[in-house]
Amino acid sequence: MAIRTIREMGDEILTKVCKEVKMMTPRTEELIDDMFETMYESNGVGLAAPQVGILKRIAVIDCTGEDPILLINPVILETAGEQTGQEGCLSVPGKAGQVTRPNYVKVKAQDIDMEWFELEAEELLARAICHELEHLDGHLYVERVEGPLVDVTYEDEE
Ligand code: NI
Numbered sequence: 001m002a003i004r005t006i007r008e009m010g011d012e013i014l015t016k017v018c019k020e021v022k023m024m025t026p027r028t029e030e031l032i033d034d035m036f037e038t039m040y041e042s043n044g045v046g047l048a049a050p051q052v053g054i055l056k057r058i059a060v061i062d063c064t065g066e067d068p069i070l071l072i073n074p075v076i077l078e079t080a081g082e083q084t085g086q087e088g089c090l091s092v093p094g095k096a097g098q099v100t101r102p103n104y105v106k107v108k109a110q111d112i113d114m115e116w117f118e119l120e121a122e123e124l125l126a127r128a129i130c131h132e133l134e135h136l137d138g139h140l141y142v143e144r145v146e147g148p149l150v151d152v153t154y155e156d157e158e
Contacts, residue, residue, distance in 0.1 A: 035058065059074060106118060
């Protein structure tokens with residue numbers, strides 16, 4: 001496993017639409033391991049493959065530090081409700097902004113064995129899923145921020 005360099009806002013790769021993962025390979029498994037390691041090292045709660053320069057539809061999330069979630073080719077099936085709160089991103093270091101997201105999402109994705117599963121999520125996890133999935137289509141949360149981006153001096157980045 002290795003820590004990968006996190007691409008930051010302004011890097012064109014963060015604006016690209018990622019490609020579907022068609023099959024699991026040793027190289028993709030290594031990428032996933034590295035994404036988890038890079039996310040934990042950076043104290044993030046989520047990381048998408050384009051943030052480490054790879055245009056594949058893969059995201060990793062862990063909102064508690066004890067609940068690693070891997071989403072390959074994720075698709076949101078349902079959303080409900082609304083939550084407004086502060087959000088950050090490892091690709092926009094030192095900043096945060098207020099974003100409104102669904103309070104509930106149901107997502108389907110493939111796991112490390114490329115098996116489909118469904119996941120229901122609320123609150124922070126729902127927010128993280130929405131945030132990471134947008135990365136896979138070349139979008140950053142800053143496009144949705146209500147009000148100014150603020151400086152943060154603590155670690156609460158996604
Ligand atoms: Ni992000």
